[in-house]
Amino acid sequence: xxxTSTLTVxxxxxxxxxxxxxxxxxxxxxxxxxxxxxxxxxxxxxxCSYRLVTLTGEWSLIHAxxxxxxxxxxxxxxxxxxxxxxxxxxxxxxxxALVAALLCFPLLRMTQFYFLIGSFAAGEAIRLTWxxxxxxxxxxxxxxxVEPPIFWGIDFIDPIPYYYLSLAIVSFSLxxxxxxxxxxxxxxxxxxxxxAALAESVGVDxxxxxxxxxxxxxFFVGVAGALKVHYLGSVSPNQASIGFMVxxxxxxxxxxxxxxxxxxxxxxxxxxxDESIRSFExxxxxxxxIVLILSILFxxxxxxxxxxxxxxxxxxxxxxxxxxxxDQ
Numbered sequence: 001x002x003x004t005s006t007l008t009v010x011x012x013x014x015x016x017x018x019x020x021x022x023x024x025x026x027x028x029x030x031x032x033x034x035x036x037x038x039x040x041x042x043x044x045x046x047x048c049s050y051r052l053v054t055l056t057g058e059w060s061l062i063h064a065x066x067x068x069x070x071x072x073x074x075x076x077x078x079x080x081x082x083x084x085x086x087x088x089x090x091x092x093x094x095x096x097a098l099v100a101a102l103l104c105f106p107l108l109r110m111t112q113f114y115f116l117i118g119s120f121a122a123g124e125a126i127r128l129t130w131x132x133x134x135x136x137x138x139x140x141x142x143x144x145x146v147e148p149p150i151f152w153g154i155d156f157i158d159p160i161p162y163y164y165l166s167l168a169i170v171s172f173s174l175x176x177x178x179x180x181x182x183x184x185x186x187x188x189x190x191x192x193x194x195x196a197a198l199a200e201s202v203g204v205d206x207x208x209x210x211x212x213x214x215x216x217x218x219f220f221v222g223v224a225g226a227l228k229v230h231y232l233g234s235v236s237p238n239q240a241s242i243g244f245m246v247x248x249x250x251x252x253x254x255x256x257x258x259x260x261x262x263x264x265x266x267x268x269x270x271x272x273x274d275e276s277i278r279s280f281e282x283x284x285x286x287x288x289x290i291v292l293i294l295s296i297l298f299x300x301x302x303x304x305x306x307x308x309x310x311x312x313x314x315x316x317x318x319x320x321x322x323x324x325x326x327d328q
Contacts, residue, residue: 050263055193061242062126086149088230100218255269
């Protein structure tokens, strides 16, 4: 058996074990932790969709607001038109993508730090709209009364069925995001990140690809927002605050964003860590700040680089290297 076949068999075995663990874990948890597991699953989609945006080298502060756009869209469609989740999910993603497409024209004229600040300003403008138009969006109190679906006699208000539903939708979405990243489009996004000038010199329209990444990432985080509101039952502007956006940034940075699975590791590990320090409520922001600083100092490539470092210590392979500097 050659090395390729061995790796394939190993990947299949690991995949089967991981799937069995994901299917079994909610049955060993209390109700509170089952809820937490659902939000963790949804947040995995949020960070992976955000990573797609960062592939071009642009980091935004509007991703949490785009998740809110999806949640508000699903809520309005359910409350006013009676549409259940099977219709609100794609429509929520579509509206978030549409908003992103409209924002591309002003925002993507900026790059780097200016794009970061511009995206924050655009996100705050959207949040203020939700607060000011009380008759439509409910103001600071938001909207309530959203319900999960009932399908084939299964009431998804119970956390375990809703977890399985979320797991299926998130897994399918991750598969699509993975395929995009490993397609010609994904390779072009990487090229724009590391050698934008060179990519443009051979005819690549960097603006168009940055817009594509921003729109597609917003679509999937809009789906995540709809998934969350159908389980939580309510949405408010506070759920899309800069505080939640900072959590997304920390999850991605600590987990690492050079590999597809990096942000997933980040959100899982830090969610478990967050639960372990919940008794230190006042100190949590400071603790997160320390974790972020230590990660940048000692693990600049994130938690995803640990297996490579361990292999290099035992002489199995080379140590992970820092990525090349961008050429903007």
